[in-house]
Amino acid sequence: MFSELNSRARGLLVALAMLLLVLPFIASNYVLSVAVLILYFAYTGQAWNVMMGFCGQLSLGHALYVGLGGYTAAALFVHFGIGPWAGVLASVIVCMTAGALVGFLAFRFSIGGVYFALLTIAFAEFTRIGFDHWQWLGASGGFFLPVSQREVSDLVNLRGSPTMFYYIILALASAALLFSTWLLRTRVGYYWLAIRENPEAAEALGINLFRYKMLAVLISAGMTSIAGVFFAFYYNNLFPEQVFNMGRSIEIILGPIIGGVGTLFGPIVGAALLTLLADGITELLGAFGIELSGIKQVFYGVCLLLVTMFLPNGVWPALSKRLGVISNRNDEE
Amino acid sequence: MGRPLLEVRGISKRFRGLRAVTDVSLSVEAGHIVALIGPNGAGKTTTFNMIAGVYRPDEGEILLDGQPLQGRRPDEICMAGVGRTFQLVKPFAGLSVLDNVVIGALRRHADVATARKKSLAILERLGIGEKSEQQASSLTLPDRKRLEVARALATEPRILLLDEVMAGLRPTETDRMVAIFKDINRETGLTILLIEHVMRAVMALSREIHVLHHGELIASGAPDEVVRHPAVLDCYLGEEAV
Ligand SMILES: Nc1ncnc2c1ncn2[C@@H]1O[C@H](COP(=O)(O)OP(=O)(O)O)[C@@H](O)[C@H]1O
Ligand SMILES: [Mg+2]
Numbered sequence: 001m002f003s004e005l006n007s008r009a010r011g012l013l014v015a016l017a018m019l020l021l022v023l024p025f026i027a028s029n030y031v032l033s034v035a036v037l038i039l040y041f042a043y044t045g046q047a048w049n050v051m052m053g054f055c056g057q058l059s060l061g062h063a064l065y066v067g068l069g070g071y072t073a074a075a076l077f078v079h080f081g082i083g084p085w086a087g088v089l090a091s092v093i094v095c096m097t098a099g100a101l102v103g104f105l106a107f108r109f110s111i112g113g114v115y116f117a118l119l120t121i122a123f124a125e126f127t128r129i130g131f132d133h134w135q136w137l138g139a140s141g142g143f144f145l146p147v148s149q150r151e152v153s154d155l156v157n158l159r160g161s162p163t164m165f166y167y168i169i170l171a172l173a174s175a176a177l178l179f180s181t182w183l184l185r186t187r188v189g190y191y192w193l194a195i196r197e198n199p200e201a202a203e204a205l206g207i208n209l210f211r212y213k214m215l216a217v218l219i220s221a222g223m224t225s226i227a228g229v230f231f232a233f234y235y236n237n238l239f240p241e242q243v244f245n246m247g248r249s250i251e252i253i254l255g256p257i258i259g260g261v262g263t264l265f266g267p268i269v270g271a272a273l274l275t276l277l278a279d280g281i282t283e284l285l286g287a288f289g290i291e292l293s294g295i296k297q298v299f300y301g302v303c304l305l306l307v308t309m310f311l312p313n314g315v316w317p318a319l320s321k322r323l324g325v326i327s328n329r330n331d332e333e
Numbered sequence: 334m335g336r337p338l339l340e341v342r343g344i345s346k347r348f349r350g351l352r353a354v355t356d357v358s359l360s361v362e363a364g365h366i367v368a369l370i371g372p373n374g375a376g377k378t379t380t381f382n383m384i385a386g387v388y389r390p391d392e393g394e395i396l397l398d399g400q401p402l403q404g405r406r407p408d409e410i411c412m413a414g415v416g417r418t419f420q421l422v423k424p425f426a427g428l429s430v431l432d433n434v435v436i437g438a439l440r441r442h443a444d445v446a447t448a449r450k451k452s453l454a455i456l457e458r459l460g461i462g463e464k465s466e467q468q469a470s471s472l473t474l475p476d477r478k479r480l481e482v483a484r485a486l487a488t489e490p491r492i493l494l495l496d497e498v499m500a501g502l503r504p505t506e507t508d509r510m511v512a513i514f515k516d517i518n519r520e521t522g523l524t525i526l527l528i529e530h531v532m533r534a535v536m537a538l539s540r541e542i543h544v545l546h547h548g549e550l551i552a553s554g555a556p557d558e559v560v561r562h563p564a565v566l567d568c569y570l571g572e573e574a575v
Contacts, residue, residue, distance in 0.1 A: 187439045194436045197425035204385060204419070205488055206411035206440040 009325035020170055024163040032162050036234070038275045039169040040227065045255035045267030046176040047223035052253070053262035054180075054189065055216035056196030058113070061102075061120030063248035064127055065095040065221045069228025070238050071137055074145055077157075077233075079136075084158045084233055091225040098123070099221030103214045121246060128244030138238075145236040158233040165234050172230065173268070176223060181264055183219075192216055196262070224252075247297075254300055258307045260314025269316045274303060336399055338363040338524050339384070339415075339492050344393030344403075346379050353379040355548045356393070361492065361541075366518055366525040368535045368556075371545035372568060377528045378420050380545070381494050384526075385417045386410040397492070411440065416490030418481035420497045420528070426470035430461065433469050433480055437487030448487075455483045459513060474501050479510075486517075495527040499534045511537045536560075544568075 023035060044062065051057045072094045073087030082090075102123050106116045132140040154160055158168075183189045191212045194202035203209055232238055242248070259270025278296050285292065311318050337360035346354040354376040361367045369377050383390045386407040395402040402410055411417075425433045434452035435445065442448045456462045459479045464472065472480060478498045485493055495514075499507050511534050517523050529535045535542065535556070542559040544552040552562040559565060 185445060187443050187445065190432065190436050190439055190445070193428055193432070194425055197427055198423045200387075200407075201419065201423035201425065201484075202436070203407040204411060204417055204423075205437045205484060206408045207436075208406075208408045 006325065009323070012323065012325070024166055029162055032166050034275060034279055036162070036166050036169050037279075038272050039166075039173040040230065041251070041255045041271035041275060042268040043169065043173045043176050043230075044224060044227045044252045045259070045271055046173070046180055047220050047227065048252050049256045049261065049267050050180060050183065050192075050223065051216045051220035053256060053266075054184065054196065055192040055213060056199075057213055057216060058117045059120040059217075059220070059249075060117045060246070060253070061122070061124035061249050062220075062224055062252045063244050063246065064098060064120070064124035065224035066228040066231060066248065066252075067124075067127065067131070067238070067240070067243035068095050068098055069225030070232035070243055071131065071143065071228075072225075073229040074143055074232040074238055075137055078143070078145060083156055084229055085156070088226055088229045091229050092222045095221040095225030095228070096218045098127075099217040100214065103217040107210045107213050121249070124244050124246065124249060128240045131240035131244065140240060142237055142239040144238075145233065147236050165230075169230060169234075172226065177264060177268065179223075184264070188212065188215060250300075254304065256314075258303055258315055260316035263314065263316050265320070266314050266316040269319060270314070273315060274300065277303070337361055338398055339526065340394075340396040340399075341380070341384065342394040342396070344380070344383055344390040344395060346376075346383060346388055346391055352548050354383070354390075354545075357545070357548075357550050358393075359543045359550065359553065361524055361526050363491075363524055364518070364522045365540050366514065366527070366538045368539035368542045369526060369528045369545060370530070370532075370535060370542060375545040376548040377545055378496055379548075381417060381496055381528065384410075385415060385494060411488055411490075414491035415494065416485035416488045416492070417494040418478070418485050418496050418498055420500075422474070422477040422481050424469040424472070424477055424480055426468070428469055429465065430456065430467050430469050430472065430480060431465035434483045434487045437484040440488045452483070452487055455486050458517075459483050460509065475506060478502070490523070492524040492526060495525060495529070497528055497530060499529055499531045502531075504533070507531055507534050508537075510534070514538060532560075 024032060027035070044066070048059060048062050051059050069091035072091040073084050076082035076087040076090055077084060102120060105111065106119055111119055131137060137143045155164065191202065191207050194205065194207060195209060195212060199209055228243070231243070254274055255270035256267040257270065258274060259268065260266030278299050281299055282295060285295065307315065339361040341357060341359050343356050343358050344354060345352070345356055357376070357380055369380065371377055379388065382388045384395055384402065386402065386405055386409065390403050393403070397413055397415065400413065402413065402415070425436065431449065431452055434455055435448045438448035438451045439445070442451060453462065453465060456465050459482060461476055461479050461483070464476065469477070469480060478501065482495065482498055499510055502510060514525060515538065518525060527538065539556055541554065542556050543550055544559060544562070544565050546568040551564045551568065552559050
């Protein structure tokens, strides 16, 4: 990717990277928490994009993997004292297994399109109901990680300051971008695009649809589970009603949709736009003493409407042209 | 000659009562170019789709080099060495022309750089090399047909199934395409089974012609014999001039 970016683009990217690296030293805690949120959605958007943007498989239930990932690592930590780094491995395995189940059902029995999306919702919902009744994990009352004030950041147990969490999610979001970029340049990436564009033609060219769609789901689920672990250790609490909520799944996909499905920078741009604007609006109204519940949702709806009407390919393709950035093949669409 | 490369034995296909293909048998020797002709709706594409694994034949067998193909998936059949184009073209519309072909080439060359090199050469050969960076959706129909051929060639098939790739070409373009297939056939020994309405191309290319009508094979043989066959003249009467 970087070789195909022009010097201007590379300059912008380096400037952005520098800014992000020094942000904790120049920004307030509030700004930092907003940045964490943006990077979190940039990461989950990137993960979702692997499945939908690259391979064309629409998941509306990605909260499933956030929730399962979060609960797995949290449970290991709370009940067995197993730290989050080992826990993340377990989370990835659990979520890939769940993804394999969804994928197997869908792809073996040719459940496609809308029905596939419904299946992903169903899995997330059933899991939510299950966790609502699972006493060992706090059921609907929520599951909590012990919070203790510490002087120094404890990276091993992921207990520490907002700055530590900021750097972790920054590293995750950057890694996800690089990973996606790399994926698209491999044979697998090309095959995903082929499946997205025309499955029948892809199959005629020797591509095993089941195998490569499955791979997309597994990778996407595995990536998303790591976000779940982050979520659990950052917020220190998990409620089935919240983490598995369909609204959460929608939040994950709004970034890439608004930024540009299938593009590498779309999920990042979308996450930044949505989070900043939604926060801005809430703040602005708050300043006037207005507090409207659900204003964020309405705002999301309006954004979605505007983008689908005026920028059907998302903000990034248009923005990259405006910025004079030569983007790579997949960002051109 | 020994065993034919492709052997189709008595295949049939019905679509909810409609007999699209009935008891069709034909074989293609390695290195030959063979044509399958017949009026619209005769069952030509359905025959291709059975060979390529899109449909499983209700009856009959399909053998590639003696190995049964029926019941296997399209991707497996491609891997076994059958390349095919679609009559209704199916480009990867959002990707560049080159990437379309690269995806085919990756089947044999896992390395993307190698696949790109091979693909560029194929595009050059088909005369759309200078369009390689264009998005496939921007191509004209004749170029999309060429892209279909390029993609199928990129999988390095042993036998290539061409479904009306000359349709919509001007006579000079048809001649160029015919020359390309002749060259490839001579240089690499690629076996070709083609469905074609353009008789100019059929006569120039094929060593053998099979004629389908209402799903049944009504004539098979050398080109000059087949076109004089009374049953063929009958079924083509009013369809188009042979
Ligand atoms: N998927 C399908 N479902 C139902 N009928 C089909 C299908 N494919 C082809 N047919 C029918 O089978 C017959 C043969 O079609 P086809 O093989 O496409 O003919 P040709 O390629 O010779 O023009 C036609 O009557 C067509 O309508
Ligand atoms: Mg046809």
